[in-house]
Amino acid sequence: xxxxxxxxxxxxxxxxxxxxxxxxxYLGHLSSGSFAGTVAAESGPWTDGTxxxxxxxxxxxxxxxxxxxxxxxxxxxxxxAVWFGTESDTTHYANMSSDGLSSLFIAGxxxxxxxxxxxxxxxxxxxxxxxxxxxxxxxxxADYADGVGSGPLAYTITASVPEPETYAMFLAGLGLSAAxxxxxxx
Numbered sequence: 566x567x568x569x570x571x572x573x574x575x576x577x578x579x580x581x582x583x584x585x586x587x588x589x590x591y592l593g594h595l596s597s598g599s600f601a602g603t604v605a606a607e608s609g610p611w612t613d614g615t616x617x618x619x620x621x622x623x624x625x626x627x628x629x630x631x632x633x634x635x636x637x638x639x640x641x642x643x644x645x646a647v648w649f650g651t652e653s654d655t656t657h658y659a660n661m662s663s664d665g666l667s668s669l670f671i672a673g674x675x676x677x678x679x680x681x682x683x684x685x686x687x688x689x690x691x692x693x694x695x696x697x698x699x700x701x702x703x704x705x706x707a708d709y710a711d712g713v714g715s716g717p718l719a720y721t722i723t724a725s726v727p728e729p730e731t732y733a734m735f736l737a738g739l740g741l742s743a744a745x746x747x748x749x750x751x
Contacts, residue, residue: 587615587654587655587656588653588654588655589614589619589651589652589653589654589655589703590619591619591620591621591703592618592619592620593620593621594620594621594622594623595620595621595622595632595704595722595724595726596622596724596726597724597725597726598723598724599721599722599723599724600620600721600722600724601637601719601720601721601722602618602620602706602719602720602722603618603717603718603719603720604616604617604618604641604643604706604707604708604717604718604720605618605708605716605717605718606640606641606708606715606716606717606718607708607710607712607715608707608708609644609707609708609709609710610644610646610660610661610662610673610675610707610709611660611661611710612660612707613655613656613657613658613659613660614652614655614656614657614658614705615655615656616707617655617658617661617705617706617707618705618706618707618720619655619703619704619705619706620703620704620705620706620722621651621701621702621703621704622701622702622704622724622726623699623700623701623702623726624695624702624726625695625699626695626696626698626699627694627695627696628694628695628726629692629693629694629695629725630647630692630693630694630695630702630724630725630726631690631691631692631724631725632645632647632690632691632692632704632722632723632724632725632726633677633688633689633690633722633723633724634688634689634690634706634720634721634722634723635688635720635721635723636686636687636688636718636719636720637719637720637721638718638719638720639685639686640685640686640708640713640718641685641686641708641718641719641720642675642683642684642685642686642687642708642709643675643683643688643689643706643707643708643709643720644661644673644674644675644683644689644706644707644708644709645661645673645674645689645690645691645704645705645706645707646661646662646670646671646672646673646674646704646705647670647671647672647673647691647693647702647703647704647705648664648665648668648669648670648671648702648703648705649668649669649671649697649698649700649701649702650665650667650668650669650700650701650702650703651667651668651701651703652665652666652667652668652703653667654666658705661673661705661707668703669697671693671697671702672691672692672693673691674689674690674691675689675709676688676689676690677689677690678690683709685713704722706720706722
């Protein structure tokens with residue numbers, strides 16, 4: 566009789582974890598420009614990714630990436646983080662300051678600079694150089710547990726993610742400059 570209860574308890578526990586598991590829902594793919602979204606109030610950076618707002622983006626190797634999240638709602642205190650690689654389940658993100666199960670934590674921000682703690686209604690920004698590879702990156706946005714606000718809180722993302730066309734134009738400009746310089750010498 567006791568074994569039957571233990572077996573049922575084990576099955577219930579296994580089922581509860583599977584019920585909590587959720588595949589990430591990405592709100593879109595970022596490139597250079599502005600993007601709008603919402604995040605759940607009190608989603609918190611120190612929880613798993615269940616209530617975070619998730620976006621994907623790619624960046625060429627050695628590209629400079631800059632992302633700013635500006636609150637459109639007075640109660641939003643944004644906390645942002647970036648990982649290299651994606652996860653199959655939101656619970657694989659332990660929090661916004663550590664590696665996921667199969668992704669590498671790159672950077673997190675609570676204010677406009679690494680030394681700023683931000684606050685309610687203040688933007689959060691981060692920058693990094695892509696030394697990680699050509700794979701996908703994930704941007705997560707959460708509302709810091711600040712005790713104000715409820716419901717979805719709106720924000721705007723301003724991203725500077727260089728596109729391959731940018732490098733093509735840069736190289737074409739260098740080629741044109743070199744051709745003009747060679748022509749002047751002749």
